[in-house]
Amino acid sequence: MVxxxxxxxxxFMQMILLSSCMGGRIIIYDDREEKAxxxxxxxxxxxxxxxxESLKSLFSEKALDEANDIDDGIDSLFNFxxxxxxxxxxxxxxSERINSYGKQSIRNNFSxxxxxDIDSFNIYVIDYNKDTINPENEGVYMLEISKxxxxxxxxxxxxxxxxxxxxxx
Numbered sequence: 001m002v003x004x005x006x007x008x009x010x011x012f013m014q015m016i017l018l019s020s021c022m023g024g025r026i027i028i029y030d031d032r033e034e035k036a037x038x039x040x041x042x043x044x045x046x047x048x049x050x051x052x053e054s055l056k057s058l059f060s061e062k063a064l065d066e067a068n069d070i071d072d073g074i075d076s077l078f079n080f081x082x083x084x085x086x087x088x089x090x091x092x093x094x095s096e097r098i099n100s101y102g103k104q105s106i107r108n109n110f111s112x113x114x115x116x117d118i119d120s121f122n123i124y125v126i127d128y129n130k131d132t133i134n135p136e137n138e139g140v141y142m143l144e145i146s147k148x149x150x151x152x153x154x155x156x157x158x159x160x161x162x163x164x165x166x167x168x169x
Contacts, residue, residue, distance in 0.1 A: 032095045032108055032129075033093060035106075035127075036090055036093050036108050036110050037090060039058075039108070039125065039127050039140070040088070040090045040110070040112050043055070043058070043123070043125070043140075043143070044085065044088050044112070047077070047081060047085070048085055050078050052071065052074045052075065056070055056074060059139050059140045059163075059164075060136060060137050060139030060140065060141055061136040061137075062136045062141070062163070063139065063164060064163075065136075065163075066163035066164070067165075068164060069164075070165065073143075073164045073165030073167075074165055076165065077143065077145055077165050077167065080121075080145055080169075081114065081116070082116060082118045082119060083116030083117045083118030084116055086115050086116060088112055088113065088115070089112070089113050090110050090111070091111040091112065091113050091122075093109070093110045094108070094110070095107065095108050098133065103132040103133045104130060104131075104133065105130065105131040105132070105133045105134065106128070106130040106131070107126065107127070107128050107129075107141075108127045108128075108129055109124070109125070109126050109157060110124075110125055110127075111124050112125065119147055119148075120147065120148040120149070121145055121146070122145070122146050122147075122148050122150075123144065123145045124142070124143070124145075124157070125140060125142070125143055125144075126140070126142040126157070126161060127139070127140050127141065128141060141161070141163055142162060142164065142165075142166065143164075143166070144165075144166040144167075145165070145166070145167055146168035146169070147169075150168060150169075152168070
């Protein structure tokens with residue numbers, strides 16, 4: 001009887017302990033949705049205010065080094081996105097997390113759907129919101145804007161990934 005009680009107790013304790021785990025891993029607070037939403041708010045606010053320098057400051061050091069002409073790209077973005085912005089929302093989120101010897105890199109990819117009084121636009125964002133492996137990566141790497149009515153061919157985001165601001169017409 002004592003043996004059955006001990007076995008029952010051990011099984012019961014395992015059930016309790018495993019209920020706080022998922023797939024054998026302890027559940028840790030995941031703030032990638034919050035980080036993506038904060039980045040969306042920053043980007044939209046700076047676009048509304050036509051604040052080129054502050055928008056440029058969101059880009060990582062690596063993106064600023066690799067981009068052809070970030071200032072021209074941002075100006076092109078402001079010119080392309082016509083009309084007064086009435087609404088926006090984040091659409092989708094994919095994330096990659098790399099851990100290496102206690103350091104971490106987290107990349108978020110998401111779209112922003114923007115409706116103006118003239119048209120509707122989509123901005124695709126690649127954002128390294130944390131990178132202690134390569135700190136120069138931390139920040140926005142790419143903004144790609146198109147009209148939502150764009151009907152051309154899309155290559156994979158990996159093949160389109162290029163630092164800076166890109167207009168797709």
